[in-house]
Amino acid sequence: MPDREVLITAEDITVTYGEVTALDGVDFRLNSQEIVGLVGDNGAGKSTLIKCLSGVTQPDSGEIRIKGEAANLSNPRDAKDKGIETAFQDLALADNMTVTQNIFLGREEVQHVGGILPFLDKGKMKQRTEELLDRVNIDISPDEKVKNLSGGERQLVAISRTLLSDPDIVILDEPTSALSVEGAEQVIDLIEGLREQGISIILISHNFEIVKRVVDRMQILYQGTNAGVLPSDAERDEIVSRMVAGQPQQTA
Amino acid sequence: MIEGNQSIGERFANIDSSSIGRHAPIVGLIGMYALFGIYTENFLTVSNQINVLNQSAIIGVLAIGMSFAIFCGEIDLSVAEIMQFVGLLIAALATGMLMWPQLPPLVAIIIGLLVGVGLGGVSGYITSRFDVPSFMTTLAMLFLASGFGLITTNSRPVLSLPGELVFFGGESILSVPVLVIVFIACIVLGQLILSYTRFGQHVYAVGGNREAAARMGVNVMRIRMGVIMISGGFAALAGLLMLGRIGSATPTMGVGYLLPPIAAVVLGGADLFGGEGHMYGTLIGVLILAVLSNGLNLMGVSTEAQLVAQGIILMLAVIANVMFR
Numbered sequence: 001m002p003d004r005e006v007l008i009t010a011e012d013i014t015v016t017y018g019e020v021t022a023l024d025g026v027d028f029r030l031n032s033q034e035i036v037g038l039v040g041d042n043g044a045g046k047s048t049l050i051k052c053l054s055g056v057t058q059p060d061s062g063e064i065r066i067k068g069e070a071a072n073l074s075n076p077r078d079a080k081d082k083g084i085e086t087a088f089q090d091l092a093l094a095d096n097m098t099v100t101q102n103i104f105l106g107r108e109e110v111q112h113v114g115g116i117l118p119f120l121d122k123g124k125m126k127q128r129t130e131e132l133l134d135r136v137n138i139d140i141s142p143d144e145k146v147k148n149l150s151g152g153e154r155q156l157v158a159i160s161r162t163l164l165s166d167p168d169i170v171i172l173d174e175p176t177s178a179l180s181v182e183g184a185e186q187v188i189d190l191i192e193g194l195r196e197q198g199i200s201i202i203l204i205s206h207n208f209e210i211v212k213r214v215v216d217r218m219q220i221l222y223q224g225t226n227a228g229v230l231p232s233d234a235e236r237d238e239i240v241s242r243m244v245a246g247q248p249q250q251t252a
Numbered sequence: 253m254i255e256g257n258q259s260i261g262e263r264f265a266n267i268d269s270s271s272i273g274r275h276a277p278i279v280g281l282i283g284m285y286a287l288f289g290i291y292t293e294n295f296l297t298v299s300n301q302i303n304v305l306n307q308s309a310i311i312g313v314l315a316i317g318m319s320f321a322i323f324c325g326e327i328d329l330s331v332a333e334i335m336q337f338v339g340l341l342i343a344a345l346a347t348g349m350l351m352w353p354q355l356p357p358l359v360a361i362i363i364g365l366l367v368g369v370g371l372g373g374v375s376g377y378i379t380s381r382f383d384v385p386s387f388m389t390t391l392a393m394l395f396l397a398s399g400f401g402l403i404t405t406n407s408r409p410v411l412s413l414p415g416e417l418v419f420f421g422g423e424s425i426l427s428v429p430v431l432v433i434v435f436i437a438c439i440v441l442g443q444l445i446l447s448y449t450r451f452g453q454h455v456y457a458v459g460g461n462r463e464a465a466a467r468m469g470v471n472v473m474r475i476r477m478g479v480i481m482i483s484g485g486f487a488a489l490a491g492l493l494m495l496g497r498i499g500s501a502t503p504t505m506g507v508g509y510l511l512p513p514i515a516a517v518v519l520g521g522a523d524l525f526g527g528e529g530h531m532y533g534t535l536i537g538v539l540i541l542a543v544l545s546n547g548l549n550l551m552g553v554s555t556e557a558q559l560v561a562q563g564i565i566l567m568l569a570v571i572a573n574v575m576f577r
Binding site: 056075076077080088090091092093094095096097101105106107108110118119120122 | 447448449450453454456457459460461463464465467468469470523527528
């Protein structure tokens, strides 16, 4: 396998919320065109680590480097500027708005009417939305309100929104947790398709069976600490042992 | 002609509830026009229709500002008192009642409008910065503005206003009251802002899902503060219009002007919890209130019975707001 560029390194990341230590000295690495699964039980620290990498939460200590340079991700905008886009577990969609409005929320295209007035460029946004929906292979109208979409369609809209800025890295937080089997298969196909398009992906899930199918390797967290990095073909018992006990399987 | 093989019954059965909710206000307004057109002689005359618009314009201008707040999931309870205070302030500044020499009317108007925006800004800043419900901050502003108004003129009315101050609310151009022209222009301006600017999109986004908007980089604090500032600005404009409408400034001219704008926005189909609504709906809501009052007056219905009718209409609108969304 050719050497891949290291896109993200996080070293010794610690996050505390009052008395609670959510992450305690966690390390993480993501290479270009790689899919890394972030696996762990509820409360393992997966979402906290993702919030650090997407600029939502700032670590108390530790260092995040992006493409070798130290990065201060003090808000989501910083992360986006560094080429990191995130589809959160709750999707962060406004149900009352259309697909196009959601995809461009916070990044609306404008044209200056009369050279002065910054009015929305609705035509351009709709056209770009159609391209993004094609890219994630979903047949819905850009003008459809999100509240009228199925769970799978909402998930794909949230993922297509991450592609708007042509990112290097996409973080998917539990993208299949609320989906039917069919919907989950659609998302997994999409994840594989994104890798072929040159995008690196961090896939968070507590369902490691799904993660194993698409990732290159899995990083396991246990109660806010590193519990090992395993290849995608690791034994089920080995993964479970690290997830629930934080240590390798004990052999007799 | 019916498309495909669907019968009329099937087509009615396929109408979804949100569609009913969306069209209910305009259907209600048309129904009122038909009813009053049939049962009264003068309701549909041009002069009476201009009269309806003239009577509804001040509430309409207040409702436009209120719409921004409600679409964003906020509310502004201070509009009537800000209107009253700004009206008194402009009148006092332009007549020399507050300071001598008196200010030119245009300067007094600009100061008054800025004060309205500023008072809205104070409520909006406290609401958004400290995450206090706008219900509470604007209730506090209601008392503040009411007190400021009484202090400004020492609880006395301001009579004999300069002609410039009564122009906007009291004059006509080609038989159309300037008041009505200003109202319609504000409706169009308001919808342009909501539909075609980033700010407008963010108002709906914050009203629909504040958390999602914040995650997507929308400055939620700025938007929440902005809508209450805008509401204050329109309340101040209503204060200026009121001077022409009644020909003076009185310390009680805001009485009865708080609830009708809120009612108009709800009657227009806006979601009370934010995220849904448009200015044309607000216009319809304002007209429903005005047409109801005007039509019942023409039919000789007593004031007491009119209040009951308004209450019933509003109750039905609130039920439709919840059921057909």
